[in-house]
Amino acid sequence: MKRSAAAGLALILLLVIGAGVYVAAERQVAPLPIVIERLSSPHSGLVLIAEAKGYFAAEGLQATLRPEATGYIGIGSVLQGKADVAVAAETPIAKALAEGRSPRVIATIFSSQWNSGIVARLDRGIRAPADLKGKRIGYIPGTATHYMLETFLAFNDIPLASVQLVSYRPDGIVAALADGEVDAASCWTPYLTQMERRLGAGGQTFMPKDFYSEMTNLVVRPGFVKEHRDTVDRLLRALRRAESFAAEHPDEAIGIIAKASGVDAAELKGHGDPLTYELSLKQALLLATENEVRWHYRRGLVATGAVPNVLDAFETEPLKAIKPSSVTIVK
């Protein structure tokens, strides 16, 4: 009697252990796949940390990380179904919305007023912002630095008509400035630092920190959140861990980001703001996106169409579930 009871107990124990091993193995063997297009720059800081620290895998994601040239290209990949998530500033999101496309924003992962700027050549007589009047200025269209450049000009009372804007691709703008094709160029880190290095003492950088702050966000295609809520949740949880890591180990976090962005860690740290790598969805982002949608129409950068409901571009539920205090967009 006793022997059969013991045998029964052993069997139950084996079944329980077996089931546990199976579940664990299932979870380990079949993580949820996700394709993320990210910028190799500080904008993607949290993604870079999560990647380096293995938080995606830890949250059960099989993440494929691909570099993208610009946020706007990334949004294109997402909307075409080539990637699941793109990293993009509010300007390319506004552009896509103005174009009548439907990018969906699930979180802001970066905000800074130190990350982009305008580098000018001193040999072209540019020492103060007002000296830009009448000059050739390089820019990358459809990016935040494009919007930033025009805001900068407006702030410094320089009419657009008084300057000549020359568009470039990210991989060409550094050489264009260095070679003197343009007198100044607007760009983001790491190209910004590359331009500064190339010009050395012959360069002058203007930062828009007094009036401009860019926000970098995660973009998915419409319906993705609904169809892949679990994947989105895991993604946000992994980034939340990255956010905590950045807060608790700022030096190590900067090291990871600097290495992945090809910039100097000390420089990155010097411009550091504790809230740079903050996971959020703020009303300010909504307002900025609306402003920039209008800017695209106003400037004729896209063909005027039906004004989109920008609020629809924000999927607040997943982040609200993970970090309620960070969501101030009212839907």
Next chain:
Amino acid sequence: MRIDRLLQGSAVLAITSVMVVAGSVGFGQVLDARRTAITQNMTEAVRKISVVRGSLAELTSDDRSRAAAQWHLELAQLAQIVNGLEPVDPTTRALKTRIVQEEAAVGALLSRLEASRFGVDASMISGQLDVRTASMLADVLAFNSATGSSIERQKNWALTSMGASILVLAAVIVGLIKVLQRRVAAPIGQLEQASALMGAGELDQPVVISGTEEVTSLARSFDAMRLALKKRDRRRDEFLAMLSHELRNPLAPIRNAVGVLEIADPNSAHARRAKDVIKRQMAHLSRIVDDLLDVTRVARGKIELRREPVDLAELVTELVDDHRMIADEHGLLLGMHLPAGPVWVHADAPRIVQVMTNLVQNAIRFTPPGGNVDVVLTTHEHTADIRVSDTGAGIEEKLLHDIFEPFTQGEQSIARTKGGLGLGLPIVKGLTELHEGTVTAQSAGPGKGATFSVRLPMIAGRVDAVASVQRDGRQARRGVVLIVEDNLDAAESLADLVSLHGHGTDVAFDGLTALQKIAANQPDLVLCDIGLPGMDGYELARTVRGKGMRIPLVAVSGYARPEDVRKAQEAGFDGHIAKPPDPRRIAQLLGTISAGDKRASAG
């Protein structure tokens, strides 16, 4: 567990708890005030940011001077509020940094907008203002929320501390009450019951009570007291049994002897033997009663020594000589070892004799025939040591500690062949100590003999003493002794005794007659009973002394307590002899007549 430590610990805990509670309440109030102030500031900040946002449309219009004045004022006040923000943690510190930056950015953008001549796209600036003010608003709200949460956490912590302290306080009070109930009140109740039982004479129930260290210790002392009482009780019972036995023993031969005297010819050998029997047994009875009185007086410190230089060597010699015959009768060898010269001590000779007699008689009594009894006198630097050792019954080790306590004796059979009341050694101890001496007992165990040592301080230097000569009364001159006694037998027997010492006797049966005879005959000594018809002994003495007569008066009385002796002295008696009078004491007293000393002396 000690109750004083428990109380100290509890007091410290209670005071700490009360202090924590008071501190928590105070801290909570401070936090509330801080929260209110922060909320007010934040509300004000939000209102100002809203006003700035509200004036944005107006600022882009042509007539914007009023709006510009308004936001200058609002921004200046906002800057003050922002500067006054107190971050509570790293998050709020970061938020404040960003709010300050945003405020600066808003200021710069507004200034730019105000100065703009609209040669550029003003909506670029106002759009940024819209975004930055919204961002600042969110950060101000986040700062408020984070500060509120932090204060709430601190308040919760204070409340938790307060709750914990109240719990600790309650636990201390309840615990203290429980401990006091269980470890103090309950054991004291048990002790009370035990005490009541002991009061009722129940001494067999052990007092085993556990409580705090103090209570347990008290209970142990209580039990020790119970055991001591029980021991004393047992000793008293044994003593009373022994006393009745010892008193009864002489009565039987006396009764027999009286029977013989009633029928035998007074001059016959039977009558003589009967008289001898009565004499011996009377002496025995007297000794028992004397011992009883002595032990009481020793215990109460009522013995007054008449100390004088005494040669112990001579005293020991006499004592051993006196006992040689008895030793022979017991088949014992009585040995004596003395130093070469005299050994002088300052002592009451009869008392020292009493001490040594007790020891020697004990040795003889407890040593079987064929054994040895040795009396050895030695001297040390300042002391004389008299050792009485025997090869007799010995003493059990457990009895050695108590042997000088009254009523202590070794185990004896029902027959009590050794006899005695167990008072001898207590008397020895008491008397020795009265002489500033010590007495010790040693024995290797039952059947291995015993040694008693009496150590007395010696007199420094040589003393020329007349010593024991006076103890011999045979040189007495003949005198007249008046015996005042209302009991005919007692009067006549005492008169016979006195006359046997060669003195003339006269008898008076009451006080008045005695007074007349004293006045008429001027006797050399008056032996006077106290309880007399008409004028009692005290009154007689007072009257005699009142008339200035110096006749030696000695009270012979059954009232032999120290206070009786003192009373007799106060009435005018020169001495006091307890009834029945010891013939030796009478002889000693009569000896004083010979010295021509009109003041008789008696113990």
